[in-house]
Amino acid sequence: MSAPGHHVFETDLGFCGAGWTADGLARFILPTAEPSMVSSQIAKRLPASRESRPDGAMADLVAAARRYFSGSQEDFSEVPLDLAGVDPFRRALYAAMRRLAYGETITYGGLCAAAGFPNAARETGMAMGRNPVPLIIPCHRVLAAGGKIGGFSAPGGVATKQKMLALEGARSPNAEPAQASFAF
Numbered sequence: 001m002s003a004p005g006h007h008v009f010e011t012d013l014g015f016c017g018a019g020w021t022a023d024g025l026a027r028f029i030l031p032t033a034e035p036s037m038v039s040s041q042i043a044k045r046l047p048a049s050r051e052s053r054p055d056g057a058m059a060d061l062v063a064a065a066r067r068y069f070s071g072s073q074e075d076f077s078e079v080p081l082d083l084a085g086v087d088p089f090r091r092a093l094y095a096a097m098r099r100l101a102y103g104e105t106i107t108y109g110g111l112c113a114a115a116g117f118p119n120a121a122r123e124t125g126m127a128m129g130r131n132p133v134p135l136i137i138p139c140h141r142v143l144a145a146g147g148k149i150g151g152f153s154a155p156g157g158v159a160t161k162q163k164m165l166a167l168e169g170a171r172s173p174n175a176e177p178a179q180a181s182f183a184f
Helices: 037-047 055-068 087-098 108-115 121-129 157-168
Strands: 005-011 012-019 026-030
Touching: 005 037, 005 055, 012 037, 012 055, 026 037, 026 055, 026 157, 087 108, 087 121, 108 121
Parallel strands: none
Antiparallel strands: 005 012, 012 026
């Protein structure tokens, strides 16, 4: 990784984008219908980046994201991140989210407790809405109280969250072991 760059790529669910700096992935855009939407969203966060062919860790990320959106189980926990400008509270939440395994869900309250902030559910929701790298920091795996789907501010909204949870065969954190996965 060197100069800031970004790459727009197609997946089975639409066009995604990855934007990076010398330190790691700084922006990830979940599937949208149009590649121009991806480019404009990356430009807001990384105005100095230029369309580039990814290499190394970023090429691996793009390949893994394509596989993920085709239904393959992928682990993004080792993708290097550039979280410059992210405050310590959000960093703690994001670190807790990165520990969630493929298909594993948690409630906002559970996430707060796991991150060391047991009484910060409202702030957690706001922090998740500002997640610069959804999927890599898997905010789609965080559910509302009672295992309800909750909100999702990424492109496609709750429908995208439901598709991602369904791809993973995710279950409510309140489900009995014999219960089926979410059916979306």
